[in-house]
């Protein structure tokens with residue numbers, strides 16, 4: 549057995565050559581000595597040698613071993629692989645397909661979206677809601693059979709002529725998109741596509757506390773996958789209608805109420821609505837217009853942590869009567885006579901009053 553030549557010498561590069569330099573040198577040499585182009589007697593031997601050198605040096609691990617131990621470090625690592633391993637190198641240069649994998653292709657089914665509109669109470673308390681959607685369904689009549697084009701392997705071999713000669717490339721079968729599956733072309737329901745458009749009734753569980761703009765994901769209720777691919781998901785996009793008195797803010801409920809002057813001045817207990825029914829609220833004497841009261845735990849259940857609840861916030865405003873009875877007018881006039889008279893105040897009085905409010 550003749551002594552092996554140095555790999556760097558074979559490719560004509562220095563020991564410090566970069567990957568890019570190796571690649572360029574290999575391409576040049578391979579073109580020069582390819583047996584289809586070079587008819588000299590030793591062309592094939594030289595070509596194998598070039599190929600082997602490149603296989604070792606283009607692999608950083610093998611290259612390191614070769615640098616340390618010479619040919620002894622990489623015996624059996626290339627050599628016999630010869631032309632067999634050439635496909636990979638060919639692919640590395642020319643962007644071929646995943647020729648080394650024997651896997652069938654599979655594709656996940658498409659996700660679908662479906663909008664629903666909920667009443668405010670439905671969003672707060674949750675429940676079940678039936679919907680009807682149009683979607684592709686896997687054909688249940690025709691059985692999956694092996695694709696005739698690729699015999700069910702999902703891949704076909706394609707011979708390709710290049711300047712290096714003829715190479716066999718393995719590509720995904722176009723007929724079955726690489727899945728290897730085919731369907732009965734005579735099937736009335738799916739016309740051989742394996743899927744058909746149909747309507748499906750689905751019950752959607754609405755969780756308590758779901759809010760406007762949120763989505764409910766129904767796993768596997770989207771379009772069917774191809775091959776062994778998973779089915780897509782169905783996303784229910786929630787729109788919530790406005791309520792006539794309750795306004796949602798996060799998990800809190802906000803309401804505004806107007807109280808008569810005596811109630812705010814003298815205080816009292818009032819009944820107010822909450823999403824859970826009637827509640828009592830104590831208005832302290834001297835309550836200001838715009839003041840906010842909080843009823844803890846009377847808000848909305850948190851959609852993610854169902855043991856958590858928001859509050860109800862009650863903003864109270866003063867209700868000023870536009871019409872007065874004779875008796876009310878007399879009382880207001882008397883009240884004014886014994887109150888601070890705003891009409892007698894100077895500008896500086898107002899200035900200091902405003903300052904006090906903001907300090």
Ligand SMILES: [Zn+2]
Pocket residue numbers: 695696697698699700701702703721722723724725726727728729
């Ligand atoms: Zn096929």
Ligand SMILES: [Zn+2]
Pocket residue numbers: 687688689690731732735736737738739740741742743
């Ligand atoms: Zn069918």
